[in-house]
Amino acid sequence: MITNDFWLDRWQTGRIGFHQEGVNPRLIEFWPQLPKNSRVLVPLCGKSHDLIWLAEQGYQVTGVELSPLAVVQFLGDNDLSYETEQQGELKIHTIMGLPLRIIEGDYFHFQEQGFDACYDRAAMIAMPESKRDLYVDHTKARLKADPFVLLVALQHDGTPDTPPFAVNDDFIVNRWGNNIKKIVSENLVETNLQYKERGYDFFEESVWHITPPSAS
Structure with a gap:
């Protein structure tokens, strides 16, 4: 069973292979020019450097992260000054000098609305x-x-009951709606030896867009 405690333990024990050093090249390549001050939501953000990159583009960025350790590491690794306030079950960390907030707590307790964009890696x-x-x-x-x-x-041919979970195209279209489009995909086994060494024969990473009608 994948619970909050599962992810908290992964951070506590340093088993965070999902964390990427540096900015994700998919973000740099496929993020469009949105209006300045657009509100961008980054669910389950960890300590990703992508947050800094988005904020430096001039967007109002909100990352949401369950693990207090991930939040502390993000703030410390980037030498960020911040102010913290408690709102119900969530802690709001507002970064000084950047248009960036980190919401510490369970994502499903986060109820703000009205975001212009979402980045889900x-x-x-x-x-x-x-x-x-x-x-x-x-x-x-x-x-x-x-x-x-x-x-x-x-999508991959690995263990189905441990993350990262394979998610098929039909689910993505059915749940996100017909406006979502796959723009690129790559079988990483063919380009990165580590996936073959981990036992995968197929490990496809795909990038999807929902684009507002005004930007189409």
Whole structure:
């Protein structure tokens, strides 16, 4: 069973292979020019450097992360000054000098709405099948009616009951809606030896967009 305690333990024991050093090249390549001060939501953000990159583009960035350790490491690793306030079950860390907030707590307790865009590199694929519908519905409820979404998904032939979870194309289209489009995919086994060494024959990373009608 994949619970909050599972992820908290992964951070405590340093088993965070999902964390990427540096900015994700998919983000740099496929994030569009949105209006300055657009509100960008980053669910299950960990200590990703992608948050800094998005904030430096001039967006109002909100990352949501369960693990207090991940939050502490993000703030410390980037030498950030911040102010913290408690709002119910969530801690709000507002970064000084950057348009960036880190919300510490359970993503499903986060209820803000009206975000212009969402960046999901490793959130949906961290959700077991039993929570995946809830995750997508909760995320869509946080967004405006015509948001921009950049979603990175995986399909693979590995263990089905441990993350990162494989998510098929039909689920993505059915749950995110017909406006979502796959823009690129790559079998990483063919380009990165580590996936072959880990026993995969197929490990496809795909990038998806929902583009607002005004930007089409």
